[in-house]
Amino acid sequence: MLKAACQLLQRDLLLAMRRRSDALLPLAFFLVTTTLFPLAIGPDTKLLRSIAPGIVWVAALLASLLGLQRLFADDHADGSLEQLLLAPQPLQVLVLAKVLAHWLTSGLPLLLLAPLVALQYGLDAQALGVLWLGLLLGTPVLSLLGSIGAGLALGARGGSVLVALILMPLYIPLLILGSSAVVAAGDGTGSAPHLMLLGALLAGSLAAAPWAAAAALRIAHE
Amino acid sequence: MGLSCHQLTCRRGRNTLFAGVSFALQPGEALWVQGRNGSGKTTLLRSLCGLALPDRGAVHWDEQPILATRAHYHTQLLHIGHADGLKQDLLAWENLALGGLPGAACTRADAEQALAAFGLKAEAQRPVRLLSQGQRKRVALARLLLAPARPLWILDEPLAALDQDTAAQVGEVLQAHCARGGMLVLTTHQEPALAGARQLQLGAAC
Numbered sequence: 001m002l003k004a005a006c007q008l009l010q011r012d013l014l015l016a017m018r019r020r021s022d023a024l025l026p027l028a029f030f031l032v033t034t035t036l037f038p039l040a041i042g043p044d045t046k047l048l049r050s051i052a053p054g055i056v057w058v059a060a061l062l063a064s065l066l067g068l069q070r071l072f073a074d075d076h077a078d079g080s081l082e083q084l085l086l087a088p089q090p091l092q093v094l095v096l097a098k099v100l101a102h103w104l105t106s107g108l109p110l111l112l113l114a115p116l117v118a119l120q121y122g123l124d125a126q127a128l129g130v131l132w133l134g135l136l137l138g139t140p141v142l143s144l145l146g147s148i149g150a151g152l153a154l155g156a157r158g159g160s161v162l163v164a165l166i167l168m169p170l171y172i173p174l175l176i177l178g179s180s181a182v183v184a185a186g187d188g189t190g191s192a193p194h195l196m197l198l199g200a201l202l203a204g205s206l207a208a209a210p211w212a213a214a215a216a217l218r219i220a221h222e
Numbered sequence: 223m224g225l226s227c228h229q230l231t232c233r234r235g236r237n238t239l240f241a242g243v244s245f246a247l248q249p250g251e252a253l254w255v256q257g258r259n260g261s262g263k264t265t266l267l268r269s270l271c272g273l274a275l276p277d278r279g280a281v282h283w284d285e286q287p288i289l290a291t292r293a294h295y296h297t298q299l300l301h302i303g304h305a306d307g308l309k310q311d312l313l314a315w316e317n318l319a320l321g322g323l324p325g326a327a328c329t330r331a332d333a334e335q336a337l338a339a340f341g342l343k344a345e346a347q348r349p350v351r352l353l354s355q356g357q358r359k360r361v362a363l364a365r366l367l368l369a370p371a372r373p374l375w376i377l378d379e380p381l382a383a384l385d386q387d388t389a390a391q392v393g394e395v396l397q398a399h400c401a402r403g404g405m406l407v408l409t410t411h412q413e414p415a416l417a418g419a420r421q422l423q424l425g426a427a428c
Contacts, residue, residue: 011312011320018311079305080321086245086271088297222277 004089005097012101020065020163023105030063030110034117045122051123052179053131053182057175060110060135064142065167069160071150073216085221092210095217099140099147099210107139119175123182130185130195134178144202144209145170174201223284225374225405230279231333232265235349239265242423243279248372250398252406252419261425263409264304267378270407271301283374300369301376306362309386310351314342314361322365336367340388355383366395375399375409 016023037055038048075081084094114135118128143169153162181194224409226246232239238264248251255263268274270281272288272295280286288295300323308317318333337346342362350361363380375396381389389412396416400406406416 007320011309011316014316014320015309015311077305078309079303079307080309082273082301082303082305083307083321083323085273086301088293090293212233217277221273 001089001093004087005093008084008094008097009101012098013104016101016105022070024027026063026066026106027113029066029111029115030059031113033062038120048121049123049127049186050183052118052123052127053061053179054175055121056114056117056135057138057178058130060139061142061175062169063110063159064139064146065108066166067102067106068146068167069153069163071098071147072154072160073150076154076220082221085217086131091214091217095147095151095210095213099143099213102146103140103143107135107143109133110139112130125180127182127186130191131178131182133179133195134191136200137195137202138174138178141174141198141201141205142171144205147213148209148216151220154217154220174198177201223406225281225283225407226285227270227281228279230232230266230276230281232262232269232271232274233277234265241327242404243422243424247405247407247420249405250400252374252400252408252416253422254312254416254419255407255409255422255424257409257424263424264378266424267301267303267366267376267407267409271299271376278288298371298372299374299376300365301364301378302362302380303378306358308350308358313347313349313351314328314353315346316362318368322368328368332368333364336364337361339367340391356385356388360388362390363395364397366392370399370402373403373406375407377406379409379411381410381412 002045034055037051041047041051072081075084085091087094111132114132115128118131123131146163149163149166149170152166153159156162177198181191181198184194185191224247228244230243231241243266245253255266259261265274269276272281272292283295283298284290289318307321308321310319312320314337315330315333319328319330319337322328322333334343334346337343342357342360342361342364345357353361359382366375369375380392381397384392393416396406396408400416
């Protein structure tokens with residue numbers, strides 16, 4: 001079972017390596033959008049610092065939506081998704097492997113870029129730490145919930161818009177908790193509750209999302 | 223032991239694709255599903271795999287409904303559909319080794335050997351997007367050689383886009399599979415070189 005999941009993970013990572021431009025696009029989007037705000041607003045350190053968490057989170061959320069529709073759509077188009085559905089292993093585990101590959105290629109790089117972005121907004125080390133922790137807990141949730149949306153929109157016309165419409169409401173708690181954690185760290189009320197809730201979201205979606213996505217994939221094939 | 227289905231009916235909207243299809247397949251037997259375009263051959267094959275749900279009737283493997291024993295059934299089954307399931311950007315051997323048979327162990331050597339058997343020795347090291355249609359089909363069919371232990375093969379148009387020599391070679395592989403006691407369900411518009419294949423005509427009654 002684990003072997004099949006590892007095989008799939010290896011295949012998806014290899015594919016991302018071969019098609020680097022597709023994988024780099026969301027990262028470039030994240031970097032460009034977060035860079036535009038300081039340029040447009042001007043060197044008002046106080047203002048920049050207060051809007052930074054919100055902007056970073058919105059950009060991360062939109063960046064993850066960019067490649068999400070293709071999570072299953074490519075496999076669906078070339079027939080390899082059908083082979084996955086016919087695998088003897090539980091589909092949930094295979095979905096989880098695909099989600100992990102998606103996070104490694106889209107979520108993890110955002111974490112690496114976050115310090116660079118924080119520099120532009122003049123965030124101090126503590127705020128950056130909290131932002132980073134929040135992203136560490138939050139970006140896997142983006143991928144996990146995203147797999148449900150991508151599964152549901154499979155085969156539908158205008159799939160990428162549909163994915164965004166399905167997922168936006170689900171992403172809102174993440175957005176609120178992630179950015180308010182940084183604000184709470186700054187005004188001294190403590191960011192621990194926010195981060196714990198983010199962790200709870202991660203645990204919850206880790207438990208539920210693979211099942212929901214697997215069900216969506218089966219329905220899409222009937 | 224074997225595959226059977228009882229009174230299988232499939233509808234598309236208001237149209238009935240096929241109704242009351244029943245058959246039982248024993249080890250060593252082959253079933254050649256025939257019918258015009260749009261008569262529901264692919265849908266029937268997908269129902270047999272458990273990918274599509276029939277509107278009425280059920281498919282059984284070893285007297286068990288396949289949806290209840292899905293995990294076991296899928297260890298017994300090899301399905302090659304219309305779409306070849308190949309990744310354009312992966313090399314031919316990588317396609318087989320990493321995604322050829324989900325969950326089944328397959329080394330690079332196994333994959334290259336299977337490809338060489340279908341005359342793709344040099345092409346094994348090339349990305350699939352550089353291969354021709356017929357060569358891609360051969361890569362997809364090389365899966366057959368990786369799955370001798372799976373008793374049930376369900377193949378949708380395995381001979382399409384193949385040249386005559388390769389089609390004859392695939393025919394031999396299928397024949398050998400049946401001789402081993404395997405079961406085979408296939409659709410094709412060409413006459414398959416299969417001695418004693420039973421025939422099922424779709425769309426004749428309705």
